[in-house]
Amino acid sequence: MSITLQQILMDTGSSYLGSQLDLTITKASTLNDGDSSSLGFLSNPKYESQVYSSHCGIILVPQDFKLKEPVQSELLYHPNPYFAFCLILTKYFNPNIHNSGYEDGCFIHNSAQCEADYVGRNSYIDGNAKIGKGSKIYPGSYIGKGAQIGENCIIYPNVTIYSGTYIGNNVIIHAGTVIGSDGFGFAPVNGKYLKIPQIGNVIIEDEVEIGSNCSIDRATLGNTIIKTGTKLDNLVQIAHNVEIGEHTVIASQTGIAGSTKIGGYSQFGGQVGIGGHLVIAPHTSAGGQAGITGNVTESHQKLTGTPATDVREFLKGVAGSRKISDILKEMQQLKKEITELKQSKQK
Amino acid sequence: MSITLQQILMDTGSSYLGSQLDLTITKASTLNDGDSSSLGFLSNPKYESQVYSSHCGIILVPQDFKLKEPVQSELLYHPNPYFAFCLILTKYFNPNIHNSGYEDGCFIHNSAQCEADYVGRNSYIDGNAKIGKGSKIYPGSYIGKGAQIGENCIIYPNVTIYSGTYIGNNVIIHAGTVIGSDGFGFAPVNGKYLKIPQIGNVIIEDEVEIGSNCSIDRATLGNTIIKTGTKLDNLVQIAHNVEIGEHTVIASQTGIAGSTKIGGYSQFGGQVGIGGHLVIAPHTSAGGQAGITGNVTESHQKLTGTPATDVREFLKGVAGSRKISDILKEMQQLKKEITELKQSKQK
């Protein structure tokens, strides 16, 4: 694979001040690792110095980038260099060479409607399931009775999708993830727990991506819903009847307890815990390990800590705790002074 | 499926003051989502107002419920309406239509004793394993050498049960869960780690339910034990030689470190961490994200925070931290006053 500088200009709409239109690259690299046949990019200004030391043949830089030192690379200017870099990666360097066809040893129930492009060996598609055009079902994945998967989805190996789950179009689900397992609902009766049947479903809308080894439970009644464009990292827990708004990003090992509704365009760091039966406003963001224990009524808040509070409050709290030993010392000093004042009065 | 009001009275033992015994429902719903053919229920008093706005045909309400406004529904009175609702769900609306029979492509070693009701394709039952009557082994599950599974168990897809694991009767294990993997034990020797063979087992007693993608390790010596009626949510970690008492409930993403013994009838929120080699009294409860770092000797405590303390202590601490900036301000004021007192003396 050999791509000319001119081709990159055409694919990305970058601007270029030089004349080496025939310069070619053959790979994509970080600024530090690249050589003269690499395409690199600068997005975060804190890595600017790497532009000057980089050996990359071509570097995508921000539109307003001002050169402060000489460089060894040809610079292409773009308003969003990371985006431009992604365009090139996606077009020329995507390593996912997917399989096609229906392999021996896959099982498709005769009442299923399967238009998938690939169904791997040892996968299992049960009765009345529907799978749309262009979708790929990798080996070892299980699609339960009546589950629906839209078009152009990728279900990686060893995924389990329980009966009745609904999945839209262009959804990616990574290996080992489980969707539609029973919600965690038990009624205490005489010191034991009676299982509450979980008769609801899961709805995953279009363009959602779900990482590996996630667990998404079916609703008790109604639906657990993950809306359009939302992205889940690995090992994320979504309990029964949760609703997650559109274009939300949830990092690894975060858990959301039952019946909570998350507004769209939110962002959660890793290992965040969100309590049950809460309503979280759109555009909420929460830092890693935050524990959200109450409703978030105002949108665009940045939360941190447990119980989660606004970041500025939290930092005051941390700074405060560190001042406690100072406070104790000062208090001793004040006591001493007061005692002296009293004694001097008595004299 | 059409169920009359009279049938619900008979199935649940509810009391009813009206006369519409022939009224029928065809589904179960939440109070908000229901229509005239829905059965709903009120359990948590904070949702009482939904009873008045609900369109459900029939609503199960608490025995002592007092009507404050007119309703559109027939009301059935029961001491535990959620329990009564579960009885109806379980009897008429259970969506788990399970498979039966032994499918092509399942593997049962000729030394295994398998009386299971269902063994799915691509499942694997190794030598000397025993599986009791009425149990169901879904596709892609693996049962290791000499593992025992009792009667009427459900092993969902892609579960891995290592050799020697013992599972009682009426146990449910959701997809992707791993039971009997090696405990995390290594002896440091000259800056490297020597693997300590994990030669113990796992015992899962009757009526236990385990969520999806959990990891339960085998013991180094002896057994890791989960006692009767205990329920584990998804993504829970149980380390080697842990013992969990009966009828305990553990929410998602909680982890229990090696050799800890948890008393029965305990309740743990999500993302709780419990240290190793601890003894936790029965009837302990801990809130989400709590970190339990020491023994809990007194039963019936409610713990929270890290290191976990009694909930009331914790709230004092949180309230306290938020007062630090007030304290600092007051301190300044006191200092000023003392200085003034001193100066006035000197004058």
Added chain:
Amino acid sequence: MSITLQQILMDTGSSYLGSQLDLTITKASTLNDGDSSSLGFLSNPKYESQVYSSHCGIILVPQDFKLKEPVQSELLYHPNPYFAFCLILTKYFNPNIHNSGYEDGCFIHNSAQCEADYVGRNSYIDGNAKIGKGSKIYPGSYIGKGAQIGENCIIYPNVTIYSGTYIGNNVIIHAGTVIGSDGFGFAPVNGKYLKIPQIGNVIIEDEVEIGSNCSIDRATLGNTIIKTGTKLDNLVQIAHNVEIGEHTVIASQTGIAGSTKIGGYSQFGGQVGIGGHLVIAPHTSAGGQAGITGNVTESHQKLTGTPATDVREFLKGVAGSRKISDILKEMQQLKKEITELKQSKQK
């Protein structure tokens, strides 16, 4: 299996002061559970009293162990009794009786180079994958295109290894683990998220052990790397482009965010969170649930809390928070005294 005391002396290099060289044991036990045919050991001095009450036939004790009471057991002295115990366990009591051979229903692509000792039913080895001598691939595992696995590795059931992953020799990977899934990288474009192709790989070096249900993502560019001898517990998350140094130990449910570099010989407790783009010095240790939010530049630190600080600082902070109510009381007292002083002056 019957092993004489003399055989244990020869296998472990222990020293023995008695004469019962023909005494035999048939099992390994804890000090509390053992009987006259058990081998036990004492490693942690806090369990010393168990030596005096133990019924074990033979006990391995530290070289410098001083008897304070009579014992019922023969004592063998060794500088590292746990290590010696492991040697005996590994040699005589290892329960992992592994399968061999290529089972019906396994799939090996004709362009793969497979010298494995065992390939289980329902496993899938895709094109150009390489698997070395003595390695074992259990049922339901998936090895993607061009992935390489070295010699004497064990891949337990239902593991997913994505294309291009490189795994060294003597590596153990427990059930349900996923290696090489896409890193969590999305570029925000007009309020939506554009998927950034993850074209890098994962490198797992020799002697690494990875627990069950872990998720290890492939790099965006370059490699995610886990170095020689490192051990990961269950449900651990390793994000794209992370590097973990050699002989590091990471307990269950810990997560490491993207591009962070962890120095060798480090130790992390359970549920630790480590932020992205950090550099952590070698020999760092962090307690359970710690949240590491900044670089750790000095090696050999012991961290705890969130944001993680040195253990001693943290304990001061905790002690401090508990003093806040005392501070508030004392403050009231000081105010009162100042008021009295002022009043007495005015008189």
